[in-house]
Amino acid sequence: MIPIKKGLLGNHRRIVMMMDLASTCDIDCRQCFRTVEDPENARMSLGQIDTLECEVFPYINQLALSCSGEPLTLRNFREGLQAAKRSGIPFTRIQTNGTHLSEEMSEFLLTEGLDVLGVSIDASTKETFEYIRRGASWDTVIGNLRAFRRAREQHPPHGTSLSLNFTLMKGNADEAVDFIHLGAELGADTISFSHLLIESWEMREWSLIYEPERLNSLFSDLRNAGLEVGIPVGVPENISERVIPFERVLGTSLPIHSGGCSAAEEDWVFLLPNGDLFPCANLTNLKPIGNVFETPFKDLWNSESNQVFRSEALQGCVVGCDRCKNFASTADPDYEQSHLARRLTTPTLPGIVSEEFLELCVTGT
Ligand SMILES: C[S@@+](CC[C@H](N)C(=O)[O-])C[C@H]1O[C@@H](n2cnc3c(N)ncnc32)[C@H](O)[C@@H]1O
Ligand code: SF4
Numbered sequence: 001m002i003p004i005k006k007g008l009l010g011n012h013r014r015i016v017m018m019m020d021l022a023s024t025c026d027i028d029c030r031q032c033f034r035t036v037e038d039p040e041n042a043r044m045s046l047g048q049i050d051t052l053e054c055e056v057f058p059y060i061n062q063l064a065l066s067c068s069g070e071p072l073t074l075r076n077f078r079e080g081l082q083a084a085k086r087s088g089i090p091f092t093r094i095q096t097n098g099t100h101l102s103e104e105m106s107e108f109l110l111t112e113g114l115d116v117l118g119v120s121i122d123a124s125t126k127e128t129f130e131y132i133r134r135g136a137s138w139d140t141v142i143g144n145l146r147a148f149r150r151a152r153e154q155h156p157p158h159g160t161s162l163s164l165n166f167t168l169m170k171g172n173a174d175e176a177v178d179f180i181h182l183g184a185e186l187g188a189d190t191i192s193f194s195h196l197l198i199e200s201w202e203m204r205e206w207s208l209i210y211e212p213e214r215l216n217s218l219f220s221d222l223r224n225a226g227l228e229v230g231i232p233v234g235v236p237e238n239i240s241e242r243v244i245p246f247e248r249v250l251g252t253s254l255p256i257h258s259g260g261c262s263a264a265e266e267d268w269v270f271l272l273p274n275g276d277l278f279p280c281a282n283l284t285n286l287k288p289i290g291n292v293f294e295t296p297f298k299d300l301w302n303s304e305s306n307q308v309f310r311s312e313a314l315q316g317c318v319v320g321c322d323r324c325k326n327f328a329s330t331a332d333p334d335y336e337q338s339h340l341a342r343r344l345t346t347p348t349l350p351g352i353v354s355e356e357f358l359e360l361c362v363t364g365t
C-alpha cells in the first residue's frame with residue numbers, strides 16, 4: 001500500500017481551487033485554446049453556487065474564480081465572488097480580459113475585497129493588442145484600467161492588487177519591455193510574463209522557445225526593466241541552448257509523467273463549470289475525481305482514486321499526465337513537451353479512449 005503523505009481532508013482549509021463559473025468568453029484571442037477546441041457549454045446556476053458555498057468553499061484556502069473563460073461578462077459572477085468571500089476563503093483572484101471592467105464592476109471588486117485582479121493584455125500598443133486579442137478594444141481596456149486605478153485610490157483601505165499578464169510570442173516580444181513601463185503607469189502591483197502554451201501545430205511558429213538566445217536576452221531585459229520601475233516582474237527561468245524536442249510518437253498506453261507535480265505538492269483541484277472535479281487542468285480528458293454537485297467535496301477528496309493519484313504523484317509518478325505543463329511551477333521548460341498542449345502529445349482525446357483505458361487513468365493500476 002502506498003503511504004499517503006498529505007492524507008485525508010479534515011475540517012480545515014488547505015486546497016487550492018481553480019475554476020470557472022461558466023465556459024464562455026466574449027472575445028477570440030489568437031493564442032487561446034478556444035481557437036482549436038470548443039469547451040462544453042455550461043454555466044453554474046445560483047443553486048449550484050450555494051452548494052459550492054456550503055460544501056466546497058469551506059475547504060478552500062486559495063481560489064482562482066476564473067481560469068479558462070471570461071468572468072466579468074457572467075450574470076452569476078457577482079454571486080460566485082460573494083459566496084467565496086462569505087465562506088471566508090482567505091485568498092481570491094480572478095483573471096480577466098478587462099473588456100467589462102466597468103467603473104461599477106471595479107467598485108464591486110474593491111468592496112467585496114477581491115485579493116488579486118489579474119488582467120491579460122499581451123501587448124503595449126493598440127495595433128498589436130487588437131491583432132492578438134481579437135474583438136477587444138485597446139481604448140476600452142486601457143480606459144477601464146485607468147478607471148480601476150482611480151477607484152482604488154478613492155477606496156482606502158483596499159486589499160485588491162492589480163496583476164498584469166503578458167504571454168510572450170514572436171508577434172509581441174518587441175513590446176514586452178515597454179509593457180513594464182505601461183504597467184507602472186497603470187498602477188500594476190505585479191507584472192507577469194509567461195511562455196506561450198502551444199495549442200496547435202501552427203502555433204509552434206509563434207513560440208520563442210526555439211530561439212533560446214533571443215528569449216534569454218529578452219528575459220534579462222525584462223528583469224532589468226522591472227528593477228528600474230521597482231515593480232515585481234515575474235519572468236520565466238532561462239531555457240537551455242536547445243530545447244529537447246518532443247518525439248512525435250503517439251502510443252496508446254497510459255501516459256505517466258516522472259517528476260514534480262504542483263497539483264499534488266500544493267493540493268490543487270480544477271473544477272469545470274459542470275461540476276466535474278480534476279486534480280489539474282492537464283488531466284481533464286481523464287475521468288474526473290467526481291462531480292461536486294453529486295457527491296460531497298470531502299468524500300471526493302478522500303476517495304481512494306484521488307488519494308492514490310496524489311500519493312503516487314508526490315513520489316514522482318504522475319499517472320495520466322503526459323508531462324508537466326508550463327502553467328505549473330514543476331514544469332521543466334527545457335522540454336518542448338512542457339510547452340505543447342496535451343492534445344498534441346497524447347492520443348487520449350475524449351471519444352477515442354476506451355472505458356478500460358479511462359479506468360486505468362483513475363486507478364493507475
Ligand atoms: C484562458 S485566459 C482566461 C481568463 C481571461 N479570459 C483572460 O484572458 O485573462 C487565462 C490566461 O491564459 C492566457 N493564455 C491564453 N492562451 C494562452 C496560451 N496559448 N499560452 C499561454 N497562456 C495563454 C491568457 O492570456 C490569460 O492570461
Ligand atoms: S479573453 Fe481569455 S478566455 Fe477569452 S479568448 Fe482571450 S485568452 Fe481565451
Ligand code: SF4
Pocket residue numbers: 257260261262263264279280281282283318321322323324325328330331
Ligand atoms: S501538468 Fe501534470 S505534473 Fe504538472 S501539475 Fe498538472 S498533473 Fe501535475
